[in-house]
Amino acid sequence: MRDSFSRQGLMAALGIRLHSLAPGEVRLRFDSAENLTQHHGFVHAGVIGSVLDSACGWASQTLMPAGTEVLTVEYKLNLLRPAAGATFEGVGVVTRPGATITFASGQLVEVNDPDRPIATMTATLIGARPD
Amino acid sequence: MRDSFSRQGLMAALGIRLHSLAPGEVRLRFDSAENLTQHHGFVHAGVIGSVLDSACGWASQTLMPAGTEVLTVEYKLNLLRPAAGATFEGVGVVTRPGATITFASGQLVEVNDPDRPIATMTATLIGARPD
Amino acid sequence: MRDSFSRQGLMAALGIRLHSLAPGEVRLRFDSAENLTQHHGFVHAGVIGSVLDSACGWASQTLMPAGTEVLTVEYKLNLLRPAAGATFEGVGVVTRPGATITFASGQLVEVNDPDRPIATMTATLIGARPD
Amino acid sequence: MRDSFSRQGLMAALGIRLHSLAPGEVRLRFDSAENLTQHHGFVHAGVIGSVLDSACGWASQTLMPAGTEVLTVEYKLNLLRPAAGATFEGVGVVTRPGATITFASGQLVEVNDPDRPIATMTATLIGARPD
Numbered sequence: 001m002r003d004s005f006s007r008q009g010l011m012a013a014l015g016i017r018l019h020s021l022a023p024g025e026v027r028l029r030f031d032s033a034e035n036l037t038q039h040h041g042f043v044h045a046g047v048i049g050s051v052l053d054s055a056c057g058w059a060s061q062t063l064m065p066a067g068t069e070v071l072t073v074e075y076k077l078n079l080l081r082p083a084a085g086a087t088f089e090g091v092g093v094v095t096r097p098g099a100t101i102t103f104a105s106g107q108l109v110e111v112n113d114p115d116r117p118i119a120t121m122t123a124t125l126i127g128a129r130p131d
Numbered sequence: 132m133r134d135s136f137s138r139q140g141l142m143a144a145l146g147i148r149l150h151s152l153a154p155g156e157v158r159l160r161f162d163s164a165e166n167l168t169q170h171h172g173f174v175h176a177g178v179i180g181s182v183l184d185s186a187c188g189w190a191s192q193t194l195m196p197a198g199t200e201v202l203t204v205e206y207k208l209n210l211l212r213p214a215a216g217a218t219f220e221g222v223g224v225v226t227r228p229g230a231t232i233t234f235a236s237g238q239l240v241e242v243n244d245p246d247r248p249i250a251t252m253t254a255t256l257i258g259a260r261p262d
Numbered sequence: 263m264r265d266s267f268s269r270q271g272l273m274a275a276l277g278i279r280l281h282s283l284a285p286g287e288v289r290l291r292f293d294s295a296e297n298l299t300q301h302h303g304f305v306h307a308g309v310i311g312s313v314l315d316s317a318c319g320w321a322s323q324t325l326m327p328a329g330t331e332v333l334t335v336e337y338k339l340n341l342l343r344p345a346a347g348a349t350f351e352g353v354g355v356v357t358r359p360g361a362t363i364t365f366a367s368g369q370l371v372e373v374n375d376p377d378r379p380i381a382t383m384t385a386t387l388i389g390a391r392p393d
Numbered sequence: 394m395r396d397s398f399s400r401q402g403l404m405a406a407l408g409i410r411l412h413s414l415a416p417g418e419v420r421l422r423f424d425s426a427e428n429l430t431q432h433h434g435f436v437h438a439g440v441i442g443s444v445l446d447s448a449c450g451w452a453s454q455t456l457m458p459a460g461t462e463v464l465t466v467e468y469k470l471n472l473l474r475p476a477a478g479a480t481f482e483g484v485g486v487v488t489r490p491g492a493t494i495t496f497a498s499g500q501l502v503e504v505n506d507p508d509r510p511i512a513t514m515t516a517t518l519i520g521a522r523p524d
Contacts, residue, residue, distance in 0.1 A: 004170045005170075007170045008168065008169050008170050008175070009164075009165045009166040009167060009168040009169075009175075010166060010167055010168065010169065010175040010177055010178060012166065013144065013145075013166035013167070014144075033140075034140045035140040035141060035143065035144035036140060036141055036144070037139065037140040037141060038139050038140075038141065039135045039136075039138045039139050040200065044139065044140075044141040044181065044185075045180075045181075045184050045203045045206070046141055046177065046178070046180050046181020046182070046184050046185065047141060047177070047181070049176075049177050049180035049181065049184070049206075049208070050175065050176075050177020050178070050180065050181065051177070053176050053177050053180070054175075054177065069171065071210070071213075072176045072210055073209075073210060073335075073363055073386060074207065074208060074209045074210060074336065074384075074386055075176070075180075075207070075208055076205065076206070076207045076208075076338065076469045076515065077180070077205060077206055077207075077208075078204075078205045078496055078515055078517070079202070079203055079204060079205060080488070080489040080496060081489070082202075095473070095510075095513070096473040096474070096510075100362065100388065101335055101388065103471055103473060103513075105513075117488075117489075120488070120496075120498075120515065122336075122469065122471055122513065122515060124335060124336055124386060124471070126362065126363065204466075204494055204517060205467065205515075205517055207338045207384065207469065209365055209384055209386070211357070211358040211365060212358070226342070226379075226382070227342045227343070227379075231493065231519070232466055232519065234340055234342060234382075236382075248357075248358075251357070251365075251367075251384065253338065253340055253382065253384060253467075255340070255466060255467055255517060257493065257494065266432045267432075269432045270430065270431050270432050270437070271426075271427045271428040271429060271430040271431075271437075272428060272429055272430065272431065272437040272439060272440060274428065275406065275407075275428035275429070276406075295402075296402045297402040297403060297405065297406035298402060298403055298406070299401070299402040299403060300401050300402075300403065301397045301398075301400045301401050302462065306401070306402075306403040306443065306447075307442075307443075307446050307465045307468070308403055308439065308440070308442050308443020308444070308446050308447065309403060309439070309443070311438075311439050311442035311443065311446070311468075311470070312437065312438075312439020312440070312442065312443065313439070315437075315438050315439050315442070316437075316439065331433065333472070333475075334438045334472055335471075335472060336469065336470060336471045336472060337438070337442075337469070337470055338467065338468070338469045338470075339442070339467060339468055339469075339470075340466075340467045341464070341465055341466060341467060344464075
């Protein structure tokens with residue numbers, strides 16, 4: 001899985017790194033940077049979506065048979081407050097594993113302010129066996 | 132608004148460009164590139180979310196008084212098929228303008244296959260007067 | 263399918279009736295009534311969700327093999343304006359049929375004011391073969 | 394608030410009762426009944442949406458100034474497993490109160506099986522002062 005993560009062009013481009021990996025739970029981190037912002041200088045909602053979608057996808061992957069491909073069917077992102085700060089952590093947790101459909105949820109915090117979530121996600125994922 | 136768009140670090144980093152701008156409707160385009168992919172080589176769902184969230188946000192901005200800041204409250208992204216192709220267009224359309232809350236919807240297509248949407252979004256946005 | 267619809271206890275309890283049925287598109291109607299309201303006298307968001315979820319589910323059913331059971335995986339409801347009026351129509355349309363996952367969208371209007379949507383839905387459904 | 398709850402026609406029609414009320418958290422309960430089912434005999438997704446939307450709305454109301462009207466802007470419902478059982482409890486919790494926008498989340502369980510959520514919701518609400 002770490003190999004697969006490193007093959008993701010977007011994760012490298014955005015400076016998103018794998019912070020921890022456990023069955024059903026994955027944490028990613030990234031630092032604030034000029035290329036991640038919207039016009040007010042906060043981290044762009046698209047970056048937040050990318051991080052949490054990835055965290056949910058990898059968390060789902062940890063509970064699937066080796067060789068299964070995980071695809072996101074849909075996700076919903078709530079933006080609770082502006083993403084201001086230096087380093088952010090996004091966690092993805094499987095809330096309901098399934099043979100076909102997996103549900104996961106995600107949350108983003110600034111690492112020095114972990115009790116005030118910046119954004120939350122729920123995601124629906126599907127596992128597919130490659131032919 | 133074009134100035135403001137160009138100040139968005141993420142848009143530049145992902146190679147997303149403003150294609151057209153009309154009251155209540157904005158089109159953005161980008162080309163497939165290695166730094167936009169997930170591990171299967173398709174465009175990452177996070178990029179799709181970034182493009183459509185931006186298109187919805189700018190579409191909302193076109194209908195607001197000058198000086199209003201538009202913030203995304205939440206968005207929901209449906210991923211209908213893999214994002215394979217060369218050049219993609221994301222359109223954002225205001226479906227319900229409002230004094231406080233604006234609803235918008237977005238859709239992504241490959242420009243040579245415009246009748247088969249790759250992804251759809253609905254977004255809720257809020258306009259705020261800076262102090 | 264009409265038999266199956268009539269077996270739905272909730273549809274009868276809420277006075278929701280099948281208005282039209284075509285491949286990939288189903289229209290349901292209901293009249294305003296005291297037992298459908300929230301405390302301001304408008305139709306309750308839960309009723310709107312019930313109607314549109316049902317319309318999306320039946321629309322999906324029309325495109326599936328006989329005997330397949332359709333289950334809703336998730337839905338997202340946007341409430342654009344208060345549901346005031348006498349008779350409402352909810353339409354469900356399949357936007358992306360699939361072997362496993364089907365996407366549908368729904369919209370509610372008052373029948374005398376069809377150009378101003380009251381609510382919109384996107385739904386994800388799954389078809390399952392009973393054992 | 395209890396008066397206001399009892400004026401909700403839909404809550405009475407579906408047999409939904411207020412179970413507990415605390416600042417930022419409201420619990421509603423209902424019993425399985427023939428008029429709440431879909432065609433497989435499980436509780437209809439529309440009922441689940443109604444209960445959780447109401448729980449989220451009332452939870453938001455508890456944190457607002459007296460006289461404020463709470464309206465749901467949008468909600469997203471995830472259906473994790475079939476709603477089988479006798480008595481169900483839906484809880485709504487405010488996750489982010491705000492001057493304009495409030496975020497809440499909801500969860501439905503069968504009361505004898507509280508560790509296996511049947512459905513989860515996130516909702517966005519807005520408080521408005523009546524004129």
